[in-house]
Amino acid sequence: MPREYESTSLRDLLCGSISEAHVGQRLNVCGWVAKRREHGEHLAFLDIRDRSGVVQAVVEGSVDVKSEYVVRVTGTVTPRPEGTVNVKLSTGAVELSDCEVEVLSLAEVPPFQLDDRVEIDEQVRLRYRYLDIRRDEMQSNLRLRARVNTALRRAMDAQGFCEVETPLLWAPTPEGAREFVVPSRLNPGEFYVLPQSPQIAKQLLMVGGFDRYYQIARCLRDEDLRADRQFEFTQLDIEASFVSQDDVMGFVSEAVLDAAEVATGVRPGEIERMTWAHALDHYGTDKPDLRFAMTLQDLSSAFAATDVKAFSAPTVKALRVEGGASFSRSRLDELTEQAKGLGAKGLAWFRVTADGLDSPLARYLSGEETAAIAGVDGAANGDLILVVADEYELACHVLGAIRVTLGSPPVGEGPYRYVWVTEFPMFEGVDEDGHLQAAHHPFTMPHPEDLGLIETEPLKVRSQAYDLVLNGWELGSGSVRIHRADIQSRIFRALGISDDVAEVRFGFLLGAFRYGAPPHAGFAFGIDRLVAIFAGEDNIREVIAFPKTQSGADLMTGAPKSITERQLRDLRVRIDPKGK
Ligand code: ASP
Numbered sequence: 001m002p003r004e005y006e007s008t009s010l011r012d013l014l015c016g017s018i019s020e021a022h023v024g025q026r027l028n029v030c031g032w033v034a035k036r037r038e039h040g041e042h043l044a045f046l047d048i049r050d051r052s053g054v055v056q057a058v059v060e061g062s063v064d065v066k067s068e069y070v071v072r073v074t075g076t077v078t079p080r081p082e083g084t085v086n087v088k089l090s091t092g093a094v095e096l097s098d099c100e101v102e103v104l105s106l107a108e109v110p111p112f113q114l115d116d117r118v119e120i121d122e123q124v125r126l127r128y129r130y131l132d133i134r135r136d137e138m139q140s141n142l143r144l145r146a147r148v149n150t151a152l153r154r155a156m157d158a159q160g161f162c163e164v165e166t167p168l169l170w171a172p173t174p175e176g177a178r179e180f181v182v183p184s185r186l187n188p189g190e191f192y193v194l195p196q197s198p199q200i201a202k203q204l205l206m207v208g209g210f211d212r213y214y215q216i217a218r219c220l221r222d223e224d225l226r227a228d229r230q231f232e233f234t235q236l237d238i239e240a241s242f243v244s245q246d247d248v249m250g251f252v253s254e255a256v257l258d259a260a261e262v263a264t265g266v267r268p269g270e271i272e273r274m275t276w277a278h279a280l281d282h283y284g285t286d287k288p289d290l291r292f293a294m295t296l297q298d299l300s301s302a303f304a305a306t307d308v309k310a311f312s313a314p315t316v317k318a319l320r321v322e323g324g325a326s327f328s329r330s331r332l333d334e335l336t337e338q339a340k341g342l343g344a345k346g347l348a349w350f351r352v353t354a355d356g357l358d359s360p361l362a363r364y365l366s367g368e369e370t371a372a373i374a375g376v377d378g379a380a381n382g383d384l385i386l387v388v389a390d391e392y393e394l395a396c397h398v399l400g401a402i403r404v405t406l407g408s409p410p411v412g413e414g415p416y417r418y419v420w421v422t423e424f425p426m427f428e429g430v431d432e433d434g435h436l437q438a439a440h441h442p443f444t445m446p447h448p449e450d451l452g453l454i455e456t457e458p459l460k461v462r463s464q465a466y467d468l469v470l471n472g473w474e475l476g477s478g479s480v481r482i483h484r485a486d487i488q489s490r491i492f493r494a495l496g497i498s499d500d501v502a503e504v505r506f507g508f509l510l511g512a513f514r515y516g517a518p519p520h521a522g523f524a525f526g527i528d529r530l531v532a533i534f535a536g537e538d539n540i541r542e543v544i545a546f547p548k549t550q551s552g553a554d555l556m557t558g559a560p561k562s563i564t565e566r567q568l569r570d571l572r573v574r575i576d577p578k579g580k
Pocket of ligand 1: 175196197198199238477478479522523524
């Protein structure tokens with residue numbers, strides 16, 4: 001970094017950029033005392049740390065500083081004496097000598113050691129997050145995140161996208177998650193909703209003629225938290241007019257590949273594509289982890305006329321586990337429990353041995369069935385074949401999950417395998433009222449070849465929705481949108497949303513569409529997830545400055561908290577004491 005950016009009224013250089021080039025200069029640095037070592041009574045070595053790294057300051061005479069004091073040190077850059085050079089440190093060839101130390105701020109003893117090599121309880125880290133983020137690892141994760149954001153912005157700008165900010169106080173959005181609700185003081189009894197995404201706003205921007213919009217947008221969903229989910233998360237949100245699905249996938253690919261290059265130093269090749277049906281059939285999931293093979297194999301035809309009750313089902317799927325014959329009985333029991341937990345009736349296993357299949361079920365199989373199992377692609381002595389017989393999607397999902405359990409490396413471990421998953425179904429299952437559910441959201445355009453099936457065979461309707469997946473994590477989703485009122489009403493009707501309800505919930509959007517809606521499409525992907533993977537972290541909390549715990553608490557601020565009676569009164573909100 002050029003010197004002029006580093007120097008301020010208090011300092012000349014950042015600690016980490018001092019080098020042999022500065023030998024002989026008398027300089028000021030500012031930072032925290034990372035370490036203090038005494039050498040006899042009258043010589044102290046201080047490691048001074050700032051955001052760029054650490055430099056050693058040698059202080060003669062007594063100096064009253066402790067760990068994490070904030071200091072300003074004036075010293076002369078001097079080569080370290082022979083034998084004391086520290087090659088692990090960028091500044092390890094030099095030190096500041098003849099130092100004067102000015103204490104800018106005192107510090108209490110921190111509740112944990114600010115050292116990446118020390119394992120610290122996460123609760124403590126989150127409670128003192130301002131100290132935790134002084135650590136190198138958090139500094140580097142958050143700075144990586146900033147570089148990724150810059151790369152994304154640059155890529156979108158270069159492709160002619162215009163950044164527009166959309167409101168946080170908004171009306172319900174159609175993603176289908178539970179929403180955070182904000183009471184209106186000026187309109188008692190009425191509420192805003194924090195947006196689950198800028199979905200409707202960005203579609204309105206298309207009606208408004210923006211043509212290409214993007215935003216690094218905060219989205220809020222009141223859902224249970226997990227390793228890859230927080231209440232609030234950040235998306236690169238985009239929408240464009242007069243485009244096809246391929247165009248949008250092109251824009252997003254460009255941005256993601258640029259970010260990948262900035263983060264990892266390597267620009268990945270073109271992102272491959274796979275249909276949803278293929279992903280389900282071969283990987284048992286809509287977010288396939290392509291870092292390893294272990295694809296599912298279909299044995300349904302060999303078992304079509306089976307006498308074995310356990311295999312009498314529409315679909316029989318198999319998964320070959322290389323070398324898995326050595327799994328213990330308890331390991332096999334665990335896998336069986338996992339399969340049952342996912343809804344399967346059971347999990348059959350077969351060890352491939354020189355003497356044939358070894359399994360409690362082996363003797364019940366016909367010759368053809370034995371041959372089918374022993375003949376799954378690649379099967380060799382020492383392998384294990386796992387089999388699930390059930391309805392098609394269930395059999396795929398169960399074996400897909402077991403595939404991930406047995407094969408997936410940690411998500412942030414390379415290589416990075418991106419894949420576009422296309423042709424998602426339009427609807428997935430039905431809700432409690434028997435209404436079809438939108439697989440993406442109700443504004444998604446059906447596949448043009450399937451428009452005729454909406455009323456007759458809705459579950460067969462494919463949509464023009466697409467996901468981007470990286471190492472088995474869904475990075476984001478998007479779709480071509482419906483811009484024609486007739487198709488929109490047919491979809492609303494299929495979803496059980498009456499014209500009246502549609503008018504109340506989305507009337508402003510449908511109204512806007514009456515004034516000339518261009519064909520449009522868009523996408524949004526999670527920046528937290530992308531950065532976590534690049535940072536080699538499997539929990540997005542590690543790339544968020546101030547995250548919440550699994551139970552939704554902010555351990556540092558204490559939020560969520562009660563508010564005063566006065567505030568409640570202003571909002572005309574009353575707490576039901578029995579409601580807890
Ligand atoms: N709004 C969608 C989401 O957040 C993404 C999109 O369709 O653009 O999942």
